[in-house]
Amino acid sequence: MIAGPNRTTGGGMDEAALAARFRAVDVWIFDLDNTLYPAATDLFAQVDVKIRDYVMELVGATAEEAHRLQKDYYRRYGTTLRGLMLEHGISPDGFLEYVHDIDHSVVAPDPHLGAMIERLPGRRFIMTNGTRRHAEKVADRLGITRHFEDVFDIVAADLLPKPHRATYEKFLGQAGIDPTRAAMFEDLSRNLEVPDALGMATVLVWCRPAPRR
């Protein structure tokens, strides 16, 4: 995994300025999926199929129709769950449990990542659009659970996913975090726009694609 400063926020900063910016940070906030483990692990492919199956069952659609609906809700509401709640009035608990019931054993332990996170001075959190249980399973597999103070999940966010501003504000308020002393790590640049606007340092995390053979 390679983390680079997000140039949409650090744009124009030289290395010394960037280093000074991060020296002022004492709260480290990490997205979970495709940020703390490589995107190639592709846990979302499993979740994606579970969501499609849920929609198929709910509306009595074919796999193809369910897939289309799933993606349409994702685009319009930020998550398929939100679309299902608003358009079909489903309760979130059963949905969240069903779609996160996946094989977490494909996540490989990452002692190097653990050692790096341990060196970050201050408080450390996971902030995810998934569930706490899912985050805990992933963190346990990675071997990094003990390095984090807490997980802020989609239930804590009142089911309002990132990048809704209210969700970041709720998390920051609840944990007593001054955003100007915090850094946010994310694989989706759209989820870094609000943190940047709130004064956080932002880091876009990306994976170099595996070389072709």
Ligand SMILES: [Mg+2]
């Ligand atoms: Mg992510």
